[in-house]
Amino acid sequence: MLHIVLFNPEIPQNTGNIGRLCAITETRLHLIHPLGFTVTDKHLKRSGMDYWHSLDVHHHDDWAAFKASETAPRRLWLFTTQADHLYWDVQYAEDDGLVFGSEGHGVPDWLHTELKGQRLTIPHKNTNLRSLNLSTSAGIGTYEALRQLSVE
Secondary structure: OOEEEEEOOOOHHHHHHHHHHHHHHOOEEEEEOOOOOOOOOHHHHHHHHHHHHHOOEEEEOOHHHHHHOOOOOOEEEEEOOOOOEEHHHOOOOOOEEEEEOEOOOEOOHHHHHHOOOOEEEOOOOOOOOOOOOHHHHHHHHHHHHHHHHHHO
8 A cells, every 4th residue: 555644734625636646546645733724624625525435544643643653654755855866766665655745834854854865856847946736746656656566
């Protein structure tokens, strides 16, 4: 099983879209609190909540609770602009987790340090733009990992 880990997501539409992605791909979704919205938010429902009943979603109070959870992935890959590798240059494995930071703040420095050597980026040609949308990035990473896992 593949895991998508959202660290303090802020925009309900992105989380709803990622929830829908996870439901369709049978990927486990981890939400690291605090969230910038409530799970019943109307925008979350509009962008994927109708799939929420099919979703394997786990809420965690914070990063420490996530890491201590029995449902936590074995290995983590942080998607960030401060990366060590391109996302297609690593070999994904069963039970890997793809970690994505919040839309406005990414992840804190301590998490960058913890996951040093496990940081991935999605390249983009226009370096004047900061990054892709969170749900787009999650989709790109998820499908590359699933593509690799289906070849094995």
